[in-house]
Amino acid sequence: DAMVIQNPRYQVTQFGKPVTLSCSQTLNHNVMYWYQQKSSQAPKLLFHYYDKDFNNEADTPDNFQSRRPNTSFCFLDIRSPGLGDAAMYLCATSVDRVDSETQYFGPGTRLLVL
Amino acid sequence: DAKTTQPPSMDCAEGRAANLPCNHSTISGNEYVYWYRQIHSQGPQYIIHGLKNNETNEMASLIITEDRKSSTLILPHATLRDTAVYYCIVRVVWEYGNKLVFGAGTILRVKS
Secondary structure, eight states: OOOEEEEOSEEEEOTTOOEEEEEEESSOOSEEEEEEEOTTSOOEEEEEEETTEEEEOTTOOTTEEEEOSSSSEEEEEESSOOGGGOEEEEEEEESOSSTTOOOEEOOOEEEEEO | OOOOBOOSEEEEETTSOEEEEEEOTTOOTTOOEEEEEEOTTSOOEEEEEESSSOEEOSSOEEEEOTTSSEEEEEETTOOGGGOEEEEEEEOOOOTTSOOOOOOOOEEEEEEO
16 A cells, blocks of 8 residues: 555654654655654654655754655654653645645654654 | 534544534535544545535545534544544645644544
8 A cells, every 4th residue: 555654653862862753655746744742742843855855844943854855755853852852643645735735644753852 | 724623523423423523604605524543543535525525435434514613524434444533634735735733633532
């Protein structure tokens, strides 16, 4: 089945140690999104790629970066994780960015910062 | 940005219809209403969306009022597996297109 895959499902890192989360999709969608969801809160968009065009949300900290080497893969890099970055990180895709497109989410990676 | 208001939580008996309300009084004429749900420790799952007309699919029905200021998601026969957080979202009008801004959502608890 076509899907959005996130690895690993759980990631433990140390305070200040760079960490990379990965997302892959078999849907061949043009757009890939990264959301952050802290405990008991709603998902919050960090940034997205439309093809190779990167779009950052205004309030996304500089500590968060992203790479999309090809259509199928997208990475979230946290350069110096702080305790406040512990959260679920969700990857999503959509065919396009037009009005009625739905987004398909992966299962998420839960990041723990020690 | 059009905002949504949902009750924080609701209970529903298994096998009964679950009716989840959402207010979006500032919605613009070309903005869609989306519903997603998130089962514990999983990614959000798309349920349904609509613009003006009522919509139905295999998961749910969406009833949108004529003035479009509110809507109701209906799960016709709720099961225990429908226990989740349900998000009503109005797509943000944005130069880049499809942007979902999640609100607090409604925790639906289906009880046997």
